[in-house]
Amino acid sequence: MIRPINDSEDIVRFLRPKHLTRQGHPMVNAFILRKLPSGIDEDYASVMRYGYQGYYPSIATCPLKNAIGFLQFNAGRFRELETPTSLSATIVPKPTASYPSHAGLYVYLNGTIVKGECVDNNYRRLLQKIIDISTLNKWS
Numbered sequence: 001m002i003r004p005i006n007d008s009e010d011i012v013r014f015l016r017p018k019h020l021t022r023q024g025h026p027m028v029n030a031f032i033l034r035k036l037p038s039g040i041d042e043d044y045a046s047v048m049r050y051g052y053q054g055y056y057p058s059i060a061t062c063p064l065k066n067a068i069g070f071l072q073f074n075a076g077r078f079r080e081l082e083t084p085t086s087l088s089a090t091i092v093p094k095p096t097a098s099y100p101s102h103a104g105l106y107v108y109l110n111g112t113i114v115k116g117e118c119v120d121n122n123y124r125r126l127l128q129k130i131i132d133i134s135t136l137n138k139w140s
Contacts, residue, residue, distance in 0.1 A: 002093045002095060003052075003093070004093065005049060005075050005091050005092075005093060005103060006075065006076075007074075007075055007076030007079065008074075008075070008076065009049055009050065009051070009052065009074070009075045010049075010050035010051070010072050010073065010074055010075070011047050011048070011049060011050065011072070011073055011074075011075055011078065011091060011103065011105075012047060012048045012049075012050050012057050012070045012071070012072050013030060013031065013045065013046075013047050013048075013070060013071045013105075013134075014048075014057070014062055014063070014064045014067040014069075014070045015030055015067060015068055015069050015070055015071060015136075015138075016064065016066055016067060016068065017066070017068055020068070024136075024138070025136075026071055026131050026134070026136055027131075028124050028127040028128050028131065030071060030127075030131065031045045031105070031127040031130060031131075032117070032118075032127065033045065033114060033115065033116055033117065033118065034116065034117065035116050035117070041115040041116030041117075042115065042116060043106065043113050043114070043115045044092075044094075044104030044105055044106045045104070045105040046102065046103075046104065046105075047091065047102075047103050047104070047105050048099065048101045048102060048103065049093070049101040049102075049103055050072060050101075052100070052101040053100045053101055055099070055100070055101035057070050057072075057137070058139075059139055063098075063099060067139075068138055068139060069136065069137050069138035069139050070137050071130075071131065071134040071135070071136060071137075072134060072135045072137055073130060073133045073134040073135070074133070075091060077133045078091065078130065078133065081126065081129045081130070081133070082129075083122070083126055084122050086109060086110050086122065087107065087108070087109055087120075087122050087123065087126055088107070088108045089105065089106065089107045089108070089126060090105075090106050090108075091103050091104070091105050091106075092104050092106060105130075107123060107126065109122075109123060
């Protein structure tokens with residue numbers, strides 16, 4: 001049975017070099033959705049549940065080949081973020097055979113799930129707030 005994500009859990013988003021400024025600070029594009037090579041628009045940001053079923057992020061356990069580290073934030077703090085009434089966000093378990101700790105960060109704008117590129121300023125502000133409550137962990 002899949003256990004819901006509780007407020008005490010930490011969530012991890014892996015980072016590629018393009019997700020950091022030249023000064024090494026995370027940017028909102030770390031969470032921006034995009035069009036996949038298949039042509040389908042992403043509808044969630046892929047994240048992992050830190051420590052869930054023994055999963056701890058490392059170069060060896062990272063599903064991205066060129067990851068340079070990860071952002072880590074608390075699910076409870078994420079749920080407490082203030083957003084305009086037109087915007088909401090949630091994290092839902094999405095386990096796979098290879099990654100039972102996998103989850104999806106979904107954002108809704110006016111009740112509709114955000115898919116692919118979204119230029120709404122409130123959406124981008126929400127992503128910045130997630131970065132603001134996150135800890136950056138870079139691999140050497």
